[in-house]
Amino acid sequence: GAVVSQHPSWVICKSGTSVKIECRSLDFQATTMFWYRQFPKQSLMLMATSNEGSKATYEQGVEKDKFLINHASLTLSTLTVTSAHPEDSSFYICSAAPAMGTLFSNQPQHFGDGTRLSIL
C-alpha cells in the first residue's frame, strides 16, 4: 500500500534552533501534501497545505515565516520550524494523497508516523 515516510521521528533541541522535518511519499507522486500539528490529547490541526512547485497555503493563525514549507518535488515536502521555542514543542504529522489530477480527489490520505519535537 501507499507509504509516507517522515523523518526524523523524534528531535530534541535548544531554544532558538531551526529544525527541518521531511515528508516523503515512497511509492506515489503527491502534488499536494499536508502538515498537521497535534498537542497532547488533542486532535490534529491543519497547519498548511504544501503544493509542489508553488507557495504553501497556511491556515489562519499559522505564521508562515516561522513554519517554512518547501515542496520541491512530487515526492518530498519539508517543514522547517525556524527559531523554535518551547511553545513549538508538539507532534507534527504530514499526509499525502496520490495525485489524481484534481484537488477534489476522494482518494484517502496517507499519513507519516509523525515527528515529536521537543524544544528545551
Added chain:
Amino acid sequence: KQEVTQIPAALSVPEGENLVLNCSFTDSAIYNLQWFRQDPGKGLTSLLLIQSSQREQTSGRLNASLDKSSGRSTLYIAASQPGDSATYLCAVQQGAQKLVFGQGTRLTINP
C-alpha cells in the same frame, strides 16, 4: 466553520464486546468521511473511507455508517480484541482535500 465532535472521549470495555463510536459534524457539505486509528506516539492509519454518496463501509470487524443529512457517523467494532486499543479519529473532507478532525475516542479493550 466545520466542527467535528466525537463521543465518548474515552471508552473501556472487556474483550469480546461489540462497541460503537460516534462522530458528528456541523456542515453536511462534505466529500467524504474517514475513520482513522492512532496508536500512542504514532501517525494515523486509515480504517474506512465513506464517500458522501454512500451510507456505510465494512472492513473485517469494522463497519462505518454515514448519515450526511443529520451530520453523523458511527464506527462499529465487533468482537473487540486487546489489539484494538488505540485512539480512533474521524475526519471529514471538504474542499481541496482538507480534513477536519474530531478529538478522538481513546479506546481500551481489557483482556
